[in-house]
Amino acid sequence: MSLSTSDASRSVGVVTRKAFFVSDSTGITAETLGSALLANFPGVVFRRHTVPFVDTVAGARNVIRDIEAAQAGGAGAIVFATVKSPEILREFESSGAVVIDLLGGHLRELEAALGSTASEQLGQFHGVGDIERYFARMRAVEYAIEHDDGQSMRALDIADVIIVAPSRCGKTPTTMYLALQYGLLVANYPLTDDDFPSDGLPAPVSRFVDKCFGLTTTPLRLSQVRHERRPSSTYASLAQCTLELRRAEDLYRRNRVPFLNSSTKSVEEMSAVIMQSMRLRS
Amino acid sequence: MSLSTSDASRSVGVVTRKAFFVSDSTGITAETLGSALLANFPGVVFRRHTVPFVDTVAGARNVIRDIEAAQAGGAGAIVFATVKSPEILREFESSGAVVIDLLGGHLRELEAALGSTASEQLGQFHGVGDIERYFARMRAVEYAIEHDDGQSMRALDIADVIIVAPSRCGKTPTTMYLALQYGLLVANYPLTDDDFPSDGLPAPVSRFVDKCFGLTTTPLRLSQVRHERRPSSTYASLAQCTLELRRAEDLYRRNRVPFLNSSTKSVEEMSAVIMQSMRLRS
Numbered sequence: 001m002s003l004s005t006s007d008a009s010r011s012v013g014v015v016t017r018k019a020f021f022v023s024d025s026t027g028i029t030a031e032t033l034g035s036a037l038l039a040n041f042p043g044v045v046f047r048r049h050t051v052p053f054v055d056t057v058a059g060a061r062n063v064i065r066d067i068e069a070a071q072a073g074g075a076g077a078i079v080f081a082t083v084k085s086p087e088i089l090r091e092f093e094s095s096g097a098v099v100i101d102l103l104g105g106h107l108r109e110l111e112a113a114l115g116s117t118a119s120e121q122l123g124q125f126h127g128v129g130d131i132e133r134y135f136a137r138m139r140a141v142e143y144a145i146e147h148d149d150g151q152s153m154r155a156l157d158i159a160d161v162i163i164v165a166p167s168r169c170g171k172t173p174t175t176m177y178l179a180l181q182y183g184l185l186v187a188n189y190p191l192t193d194d195d196f197p198s199d200g201l202p203a204p205v206s207r208f209v210d211k212c213f214g215l216t217t218t219p220l221r222l223s224q225v226r227h228e229r230r231p232s233s234t235y236a237s238l239a240q241c242t243l244e245l246r247r248a249e250d251l252y253r254r255n256r257v258p259f260l261n262s263s264t265k266s267v268e269e270m271s272a273v274i275m276q277s278m279r280l281r282s
Numbered sequence: 283m284s285l286s287t288s289d290a291s292r293s294v295g296v297v298t299r300k301a302f303f304v305s306d307s308t309g310i311t312a313e314t315l316g317s318a319l320l321a322n323f324p325g326v327v328f329r330r331h332t333v334p335f336v337d338t339v340a341g342a343r344n345v346i347r348d349i350e351a352a353q354a355g356g357a358g359a360i361v362f363a364t365v366k367s368p369e370i371l372r373e374f375e376s377s378g379a380v381v382i383d384l385l386g387g388h389l390r391e392l393e394a395a396l397g398s399t400a401s402e403q404l405g406q407f408h409g410v411g412d413i414e415r416y417f418a419r420m421r422a423v424e425y426a427i428e429h430d431d432g433q434s435m436r437a438l439d440i441a442d443v444i445i446v447a448p449s450r451c452g453k454t455p456t457t458m459y460l461a462l463q464y465g466l467l468v469a470n471y472p473l474t475d476d477d478f479p480s481d482g483l484p485a486p487v488s489r490f491v492d493k494c495f496g497l498t499t500t501p502l503r504l505s506q507v508r509h510e511r512r513p514s515s516t517y518a519s520l521a522q523c524t525l526e527l528r529r530a531e532d533l534y535r536r537n538r539v540p541f542l543n544s545s546t547k548s549v550e551e552m553s554a555v556i557m558q559s560m561r562l563r564s
Binding site: 015017025026027028029032033036037038040041042043044050052053076078082084098100102103105106107109110113114116118119131133134135137138141142145148170172173176177179180181221224225228266267268269271272273276281 | 297299307308309310311314315318319320322323324325326332334335358360364366380382384385387388389391392395396398400401413415416417419420423424427430452454455458459461462463503506507510548549550551553554555558563
């Protein structure tokens with residue numbers, strides 16, 4: 001007789017729970033905060049399911065059917081909710097699942113602190129100002145695409161920051177994140193072997209040294225990432241990676257370009273460090 | 283005698299409060315959830331300040347000096363904290379500001395639900411698996427840049443979704459968001475006047491109709507966005523925008539391409555709708 005999956009996991013002592021991220025909007029906040037909370041329980045395996053746009057009682061009941069199905073299969077489900085309507089929240093609470101209300105309690109704390117009542121209007125995010133934010137992000141993403149990997153020098157003078165680094169250190173994803181999330185104008189420029197005989201930054205960006213931010217990583221990690229792109233090439237060899245990173249770091253130091261090691265950092269973390277270092281965050 | 287800014291704002295009944303988003307990590311969760319909470323108090327003007335990487339008591343004390351300066355200038359500050367260390371949190375609580383602890387209470391709820399204690403280790407996010415997520419996002423961003431605006435057809439067959447729409451309906455930012463946030467392979471393809479005599483989708487994407495998702499918007503909004511790029515052009519005229527959008531929507535309907543109206547939606551919301559519609563979210 002073969003074991004079912006859940007029997008098999010129980011037999012090696014792994015606990016599996018189902019986590020639902022439920023939201024009356026995109027679900028991004030529920031997912032992000034919920035995942036951060038779950039990361040504190042490394043002994044439990046969570047099967048995650050995000051359900052956005054649950055903004056009616058009928059919609060909630062649909063989700064509850066899935067929750068009940070999950071609970072029938074074993075351990076209780078956990079629901080992380082960013083749902084403003086008390087009525088919808090009550091539906092979830094009556095489902096028997098553990099409901100972590102990520103909004104309600106904090107809203108009451110804020111009401112007390114501000115001495116005023118939270119507005120009942122939903123969807124406050126779509127008011128005036130949205131189109132400005134939208135323009136800013138759209139412009140920033142287009143700027144980032146145009147100025148990716150040194151492809152264009154057209155408008156470096158208006159860049160908020162220019163990320164410089166050897167190939168595969170994380171320039172492009174970090175650039176896009178800063179553009180999309182914060183509407184910043186971010187260019188990036190590759191450092192290649194050609195740039196290293198010189199003591200200065202590559203000519204196109206050397207005028208803008210104050211806008212430059214460098215990335216480095218560990219030779220092992222760089223080699224691993226480059227093997228993804230070109231397996232068994234000189235480009236991906238540990239020797240080449242070691243050399244390029246040492247030269248890049250020398251270049252940053254000589255030119256007082258702030259830099260960070262991307263090897264243990266997520267794109268979000270790199271972006272936060274860059275904004276802090278370049279004083280781009282209010 | 284001229285009024286100072288705060289006197290002036292008090293005189294018209296506007297309340298200004300300072301909000302600090304404080305985190306031992308990037309601050310993104312504190313900022314996102316904190317802003318969602320503040321949006322419920324439209325009568326209050328909040329001056330926002332994000333402080334990431336506050337992971338020592340000394341670091342907390344630096345921030346508290348800023349908080350105290352803000353409080354000296356008028357109304358009390360509000361601190362939204364995603365800080366795991368109880369010691370650091372206590373520092374903030376002793377500052378006299380209102381502290382909204384976005385993690386601690388929920389961690390205790392989870393401990394009760396799971397019957398286990400939250401791990402004390404910080405930085406759970408940098409474990410194994412990170413490099414896989416990093417590869418996926420990097421690949422996705424590069425794929426999105428390569429396949430932006432119909433520039434390349436090289437690998438449309440491996441796309442998770444192909445966004446089609448007339449120029450300026452929001453294809454590019456939505457594409458990048460899906461790539462960066464979820465590691466999805468997203469191409470986008472413009473619908474131009476040339477495509478409309480035909481009843482089908484443009485030839486390069488017609489083979490992949492099942493992967494297509496359309497965007498539309500309102501003529502007024504499209505005209506506004508196009509005027510940003512080319513003021514007073516035919517391209518930006520209300521007549522041209524009305525025509526293109528009507529034809530695009532007809533094309534979507536005839537080919538059973540799901541679509542959404544982007545005019546009142548943020549990039550995050552569009553992404554969530556697309557993932558839900560195309561069943562790309564677990």
